[in-house]
Amino acid sequence: MRNSASDHMDPWHHLTAEEATTRLHSGRSGLSDTEASLRLDQYGANTLPHPRLTGFLRLFVRQFISPLIYVLLAAMVVSLVAGKYADASFIGLILLLNALIGALQESHANRSAQALRRLMVIRTRVVRDGEVSEISAENLVPGDQVLLSSGDRVPADMRLLESDGLEVDESVLTGESLPVFKNSELLCDPRSPIAERINLCYAGTLVAAGRGRALVTATGLHTEMGKLSQTMEVAQAATPPLFQRIDRFSKKLTIALLVAIAVLAAIEIARNTDPMVIFMTAVALAVSAIPEGLPMALTLVLSVGTRRMVKRHVIVRKLVAIESLGSCTVIATDKTGTLTENHLTARKIAFCDDVSVTLDGGKLPSAAELPEHGDTRVTRLATVAALCNEAELRPLDNGEWHSSGDAVDQALLVMAHKVGLTRRALEAQWPQQAQIHYEPALGFAATLHSKAQGQGTLICVKGALEKLLPMCERMATIDGDRPLDTDLALSAMARLAEQGARVLAFADGEGGAADHFVPENLRGLCLLGLVGMFDPLRPEAAAAIAQCRAAGIHVCMVTGDHPRTALSIAQELSLADSEDKPVTGVELARAEAQGAGALDALTADTRVYARVSPEQKLTIVQSLQHQGQFVAVTGDGVNDAPALSSAHVGVAMGEQGTEVAKESADVLLTDDNFASVVAGIEEGRIAYRNIRKVIFFLISTGAAEVVLFILSTIFGMPLPLTAVQLLWLNLVTNSIQNVGLALEPGEGDEMRRPPRPPQEPLFNPVMLRRVLVSGVVMGGLAFTSFYWLLQHGWEVEAARNSVLLLMVLFENVQVFNSRSEHRSIFRQPFFSNPILLLGTLAAQGIHILCLYSPLMQEVLGVSPVSAVQWTALLAIALLQVLAMELLLRFTRSWR
Known part of the structure; x- marks a missing residue:
């Protein structure tokens, strides 16, 4: 049955977004679940056929291809010629048994490899019945509308409907080394080659930056990657160093x-x-x-x-990584989701006048009531948190809540619900006119809203305090808005950070026209306050770090959090003590400018790195390698890919990790747990x-x-x-x-002995x-x-x-x-x-x-x-x- 949705001569890149949507009978709310199910039956699953397993007979014959086997065959022939039939029969029996055992083992290994592939399922965000949900990419059908963001792997061939700074790495398909800028509004010549179809995205490519909304046009074998796979020979894997x-x-x-x-x-x-x-x-x-x-x-x-x-939540993508993981001497680990549970909860709101509010610690709203003190600043801040937000939070029929999107945004929506605000009601009052998406280089996100009835605009901004301070002229106090006092704001942040919170600042203000809504024009805002979000430690993390210490493995935490937050978490894990000081990204940059010697001296014994950029994570890894360390790195983001690739062993998060990180890694964790890294080392x-x-x-x-x-x-x-x-x-x-x-x-003492020197021969x-x-x-x-x-x-x-x-x-x-x-x-x-x-x-x-x-x-x-x-x-x-x-x-x- 056909899997491509196109029955017309005009190619998808020559159609407008509206024409493509009409052709596939889709709409802004996407397909219904019923229609998607019917199309899945019609078009089939969005998968490529797995490589055919080598037949047992061929595996059996392959066992005879060996110089030593040739010697035995020669001996058997000589025995037959000499009339020693018993000897010849026995040699033949040995050859048959050897080939049978080898073929059985190879057959089992092939089946195990396929079983592991089934564990590595790509998830994608899709709009169905007007709601955003996360599904397996295998269930995508033509007509589905998919949301793309930085770090995602494109799950099918798509016509872009919307794009915002979208860049896609298409090297796997076209060989182009640089990401391609995509534009949903431009039309391409019908004869344009694949590399020039800037309004299309193809299955298997990687989103390098930006965001987009796209319409699925082809799945499975009818994607460009699927067509290519039918003509490609399976490459022979290189022999591992071991x-x-x-x-x-x-x-x-x-x-x-x-x-x-x-x-x-x-x-x-x-x-x-x-x-x-x-x-x-x-x-x-x-x-x-x-x-x-x-x-x-x-x-x-x-x-x-x-x-x-x-069985211990570790998937090995390369067999030799098993031995490599057991040899690591240093682990450079993420904090969020690896050492912690990655379930952020907005627990504290701090204002610049030394007033703070503590909220219910539950992850989902239990009531819609304002705090007893009635501070209107809480409502004002929660409004910004709900409007400048890309997550989804909605009740299900069984009384549970469904949430999707960024963990920080989910926590902020929960906070807004707790003070009686919902995003849907606020957007009805303040429709969104423009948006600046969060990117690591910016350090903040912003939205522009206009009042539904009457005149007036509202700017909502959230991000790191140091990014928002230059935008603000005023701050919200119990007595109204006053001129900004930077010292008071920094003091409020320090108090939250010392408690181990992840701190986010919020600001609002009046805006202008949507076409002038750019980062450079965000000025004259009012700093509303700070929200402290806490991510509980995984209960087994501290014990896992203690195991590493006993095994002679140096663990260092690399995070983008505030130094005080990072140090507080590290001390709670017994990873650092009161004498340790976190090394910041600024200090790393200064040491790197002074030369390799200064950088190596800084990283030699450091246990906590804070406010570190993804690029600097690679710097840390290379410095440790330069010192003769055997380095394992954990990561989950697209920007972690260089460090994961450069490390001796890259460990990616299987649950929350981006597809780029997973493909750059040697090992995947199915539970994103640091304790699983330690289990893998053992x-x-x-x-x-x-x-x-x-x-x-x-x-x-x-x-x-x-x-x-x-x-x-x-x-x-x-x-x-x-x-x-x-x-x-x-x-x-x-x-x-x-x-x-x-x-x-195991003998029981594997984690009580020092690591094996990487250069040690067998x-x-x-x-x-x-x-x-x-x-x-x-x-x-x-x-x-x-x-x-x-x-x-x-x-x-x-x-x-x-x-x-x-x-x-x-x-x-x-x-x-x-x-x-x-x-x-x-x-x-x-x-x-x-x-x-x-x-x-x-x-x-x-x-x-x-x-x-x-x-x-x-x-x-x-x-x-x-x-x-x-x-x-x-x-x-x-x-x-x-x-x-x-x-x-x-x-x-x-x-």
């Missing part, structure tokens, strides 16, 4: 092992060993010793971490530890096999294990225990010592056992049977040694990871079954062992526990 480091490490290890295997093969050739035996053994040893399953294991660890983070540290555990387990067991073969070759003994036995050992090692280690829970001295000791002990004991058995008259096949069982036991013991680098195996909760326990028992059980299976006895060359042998081999394997415990004690003593 995986690149792992890949480099694996390549170096592979080269070293291949050299060792080549030397061993040369020695065996000199001893006239059967070439087929040498070839099969070299292939098996290479596959066993080289951790070819490491990339898959890493993906599994990070996937597990991703799912754990989702999960990131757990994931990194699990990566190291998997690496240690794979490398140490592979090193033991290499030591075993080197010693056997040096002493001129038969090969201790056959090629098929080594392949079997590899299968038992990689396919079961890795999963258990990837699911290993294979650090701690792991090197543990691998060397493990490899030498396991390989040496296995060789000693093999040597002893042969010296006491055992047949080579029987001795190999015992050595194979011993190596399986070693691996099952080593997997428990791998659970912690710093804690004794006896201090690990034994049943905290049932998957690891069951996997280890399953690995051992499978090998026991093979000992009694006639088919596997023939393939592997194994046979049942006596209880005495079991006991002796288990005792030898447990010596590995003793070796690792001694190493742990020695390391602690040495430190």
Whole structure:
């Protein structure tokens, strides 16, 4: 079914706003809910089809594309040619199992990625039945009227009906790097290219500045972005830095092992060993010793971490961000909505003559009564607060209230209701003639109104006190308007700020013509008073900051609030103490002008930044990075995008954040809560530890096999294990225990240890010592056992049977040694990871079954062992526990 609403030759950019609205049978009040529902059935959801999942068969075939797999395939072919069908069958079985496991994991990862995409839903403000509501962009239909503002992602193709300073970044569609100025009143030539259609907005582009009202003309695949998506190839994701480091490490290890295997093969050739035996053994040893399953294991660890983070309200957009988040040393966090609940309440009104009024703290009006003192200034101020306002507040049929728009404006409307004023009634009395929208650079908003009956105009202004003072000549007092006393106004603001309030000033005055209503002409106004708005702290924020302090993470709060407000909140959170002083944007600018040294000295230990512009947030991040810190940044606004992009880890707010911020970030918070950032750091540290555990387990067991073969070759003994036995050992090692280690829970001390140095390699001295000791002990004991058995008259096949069982036991013991680098195996909760326990028992059980299976006895060359042998081999394997415990004690003593 068609999804574009155009059935005419004239394109949308060649129609006037009225013609476009008429064509789509829309109006100023938008569509009705009933009509919107009918059109949704007709046109379908406003979505692009998700990329098709790669079929399981293709994923299965892809697992065979690997140099190591080619080696195994060559070995299988050689075995078939030589008539060793059992060996060939076993190699083939291993290849099939490896491909099946890899395909299943990739398939699951693809499904998880799609599930995460469904969590990231774009919300948009739409006019329906004359009311502004917020809906999912998927439910937009042609004919809907959408309100756009700075930071929004355009959800569909649209014809602008109104525009006010609207600039749109269309680089995603046209490649133009600069935002495009939009004008709803101009008509474009029918043949104008997309980049020149200045009265249209396109799906997927970003509103860089200004506001607008637009008519949806096309949705889904019939948008320009939808048409483009049908011709685009899905780009291959770049390999994350963590995986690149792992890949480099694996390549170096592979080269070293291949050299060792080549030397061993040369020695065996000199001893006239059967070439087929040498070839099969070299292939098996290479596959066993080289951790070819490491990339898959890493993906599994990070996937597990991703799912754990989702449960803790953290969505990871890039897998590698899990490890990065766990490594951060500094968090530069927003205040509003992150440390606080982002539910502003207008609690106090302060006037310049030292009179203040405290209002009911409830978020929604409970009564429409004037304060008992009857101060008419409250009504006058509330009138300005309700008229100079872009939020919506209306009752629902169930008795609840629906509010939408800016949080500050919502709080002001609630305040106006509490003193008996509604925006709708006031606008009927004072219709709006012109408006100056709030922008960060301005620091205020203003509206111009004319009296509905009779003559007279009214200017309403709200904003930061320092922005309004130059506009005002008078101030409202209990005895009427008097000449402005700047000191009294600043004193009133200081009293509110010291209580941790967000302070907003209000002014009114008489206006002139609408065409002269510009910021430069706002003069001669009367300062009415100040409103203190309070945003309650999130109850878990203080505990989360304490966790960061214990984890060695420096937290700094970056806000645009007044310094006293910021410091009050920081002290309440125990983020700052009485000796701390907030650094302001002015001080930052002064230090930046003096040079990098002065700036770094200022930001090194600062915990509170106030009156900081979004551009200066980027300055702070870059200064901290220059000092060698690993920085995580939280943000929600369009102007936070540079800081989010430049930080090592950008964390965007999933609820209140703009689409620009979300797309610039590596991590999204579904609850906009600082405690979730800390939870993400903890999960990131757990994931990194699990990566190291998997690496240690794979490398140490592979090193033991290499030591075993080197010693056997040096002493001129038969090969201790056959090629098929080594392949079997590899299968038992990689396919079961890795999963258990990837699911290993946290050790409980992740947030009590300092951050990992960002430059620290995965294979650090701690792991090197543990691998060397493990490899030498396991390989040496296995060789000693093999040597002893042969010296006491055992047949080579029987001795190999015992050595194979011993190596399986070693691996099952080593997997428990791998659970912690710093804690004794006896201090690990034994049943905290049932998957690891069951996997280890399953690995051992499978090998026991093979000992009694006639088919596997023939393939592997194994046979049942006596209880005495079991006991002796288990005792030898447990010596590995003793070796690792001694190493742990020695390391602690040495430190």
